[in-house]
Amino acid sequence: MITCPIFFCAYIKAMAKIRYIEHNGKEHLVEVQNGLTVMEGAVQNDIPGIDADCGGSMSCATCHVYVKEDWYDKLPKKDMGEDDMLDQAYEPNSKSRLSCQIMVSDDLEGLSVYMPEKQV
Amino acid sequence: MIKTDVVIIGAGPTGLFCAHQLGIIGLKCEIVDNLDKLGGQCIELYPDKPIYDIPAVPECTGEELTNNLIKQIKPFKFNFHLNDRVQELTNKDDNWIVTTTSGKKFQTPNVVIAGGVGSFEPRKFPTKSAEKFDGTSVLYSIKDKTIFKDKSVAIFGGGDSALDWAIELSNSSKVSLIHRRDEFRGAPASVKKIKELSKKSIINLFTKYSIKDVKGNGTLEEIEIKSEEGESKTIKADYVLGFFGLIMQLGPIADWGLNLDKKTIPVNTENFETNKKGIFAIGDICTYPGKLKLILSGFHEGALAARGCFKYARPNEKYRFEFTTASSTIKNRLGLK
Numbered sequence: 001m002i003t004c005p006i007f008f009c010a011y012i013k014a015m016a017k018i019r020y021i022e023h024n025g026k027e028h029l030v031e032v033q034n035g036l037t038v039m040e041g042a043v044q045n046d047i048p049g050i051d052a053d054c055g056g057s058m059s060c061a062t063c064h065v066y067v068k069e070d071w072y073d074k075l076p077k078k079d080m081g082e083d084d085m086l087d088q089a090y091e092p093n094s095k096s097r098l099s100c101q102i103m104v105s106d107d108l109e110g111l112s113v114y115m116p117e118k119q120v
Numbered sequence: 121m122i123k124t125d126v127v128i129i130g131a132g133p134t135g136l137f138c139a140h141q142l143g144i145i146g147l148k149c150e151i152v153d154n155l156d157k158l159g160g161q162c163i164e165l166y167p168d169k170p171i172y173d174i175p176a177v178p179e180c181t182g183e184e185l186t187n188n189l190i191k192q193i194k195p196f197k198f199n200f201h202l203n204d205r206v207q208e209l210t211n212k213d214d215n216w217i218v219t220t221t222s223g224k225k226f227q228t229p230n231v232v233i234a235g236g237v238g239s240f241e242p243r244k245f246p247t248k249s250a251e252k253f254d255g256t257s258v259l260y261s262i263k264d265k266t267i268f269k270d271k272s273v274a275i276f277g278g279g280d281s282a283l284d285w286a287i288e289l290s291n292s293s294k295v296s297l298i299h300r301r302d303e304f305r306g307a308p309a310s311v312k313k314i315k316e317l318s319k320k321s322i323i324n325l326f327t328k329y330s331i332k333d334v335k336g337n338g339t340l341e342e343i344e345i346k347s348e349e350g351e352s353k354t355i356k357a358d359y360v361l362g363f364f365g366l367i368m369q370l371g372p373i374a375d376w377g378l379n380l381d382k383k384t385i386p387v388n389t390e391n392f393e394t395n396k397k398g399i400f401a402i403g404d405i406c407t408y409p410g411k412l413k414l415i416l417s418g419f420h421e422g423a424l425a426a427r428g429c430f431k432y433a434r435p436n437e438k439y440r441f442e443f444t445t446a447s448s449t450i451k452n453r454l455g456l457k
Contacts, residue, residue, distance in 0.1 A: 053237045059165040084305035087278050088365035120367045
């Protein structure tokens with residue numbers, strides 16, 4: 001466990017603000033700790049629209065989000081297999097990602113993700 | 121009507137190990153699963169992926185784990201009811217009447233729901249218009265391929281099912297294959313074959329397209345597909361096949377009057393009973409403070425739920441805890457001398 005208070009402060013500060021936009025337009029702006037995934041950020045903050053049935057093992061396609069063009073290109077590239085899973089998502093397009101595969105870091109400060117109409 | 125001590129819903133690792141624990145304490149059970157094989161998510165989602173957190177098993181695949189669990193319960197000779205789904209649970213005196221989609225009925229004092237995230241079902245087309253043709257000309261699996269002879273068939277998807285059927289049906293049908301991107305996840309040999317057939321105009325290949333509309337008056341006549349840029353095309357089709365993989369749906373479980381928390385069932389941690397007497401929930405589908413979605417947690421939950429089942433199955437007997445290393449009764453049950 002983290003016991004050093006100075007380290008602890010530094011640790012909890014490492015967050016990025018992520019904006020989750022539901023299909024109906026409702027926005028949720030939350031701070032997600034670095035190292036978590038965008039999916040975990042949604043689940044831990046009870047944001048509706050991301051199911052994450054498989055818990056982040058890239059075995060389902062129920063944490064599907066759309067990322068706007070400018071951000072899409074800035075994100076780390078998709079790993080092998082992510083597009084294969086996205087084939088099985090609800091209405092995927094060329095800006096689709098699985099949010100369990102997007103790791104939060106300082107670089108993602110201000111990222112907006114859009115939820116599809118539904119996940120299943 | 122099949123009478124038994126316990127009906128287990130779900131033949132994933134948790135359901136299988138719960139069956140083992142029931143066998144050890146001398147109870148009978150019947151196991152129902154929607155899939156056509158045992159193993160649940162381990163087999164359907166990640167048969168080849170190594171798992172590293174099974175106690176005392178440093179590394180094994182989903183398939184190996186499943187095979188070992190099946191081997192472990194073999195001595196008890198339990199019945200499996202595969203390709204079937206529990207549809208209804210009704211209360212009768214101190215028993216539950218369990219009815220499956222195929223019409224099987226069980227009478228049992230205990231039901232253990234080990235249903236993972238629900239049952240696996242094919243992902244369907246998002247278009248509303250496809251619904252009215254569902255099961256007639258819009259299909260998600262093929263039972264009889266002869267119906268497609270000399271017909272126009274539009275196949276959607278980029279995996280092995282889509283590619284294999286496109287190749288197979290192109291022998292005697294007019295096949296269009298539509299996929300949302302240029303790459304296919306199917307086997308490279310099939311992808312090569314598809315490209316050859318497309319070059320020879322035997323298959324009409326449309327990549328970077330998805331479904332927009334399904335049209336027809338009574339019978340299906342044509343479909344409209346769209347590109348991401350908004351361009352659309354109309355294709356003549358007598359049948360539409362969608363192969364988008366499987367999704368997990370809670371399904372009828374939601375209608376049984378159980379308390380639900382999102383897609384999970386709250387249970388106590390003493391014996392994993394739900395708010396309904398004699399209905400237990402274990403594995404990924406149950407929730408309680410501190411719940412971990414690990415296979416090992418499912419094993420623990422199954423062991424305790426089995427003891428919970430004992431008191432309803434044998435109301436006049438007192439459950440006696442025994443070790444497999446020491447008990448001759450257990451060794452008999454395992455068929456050991």
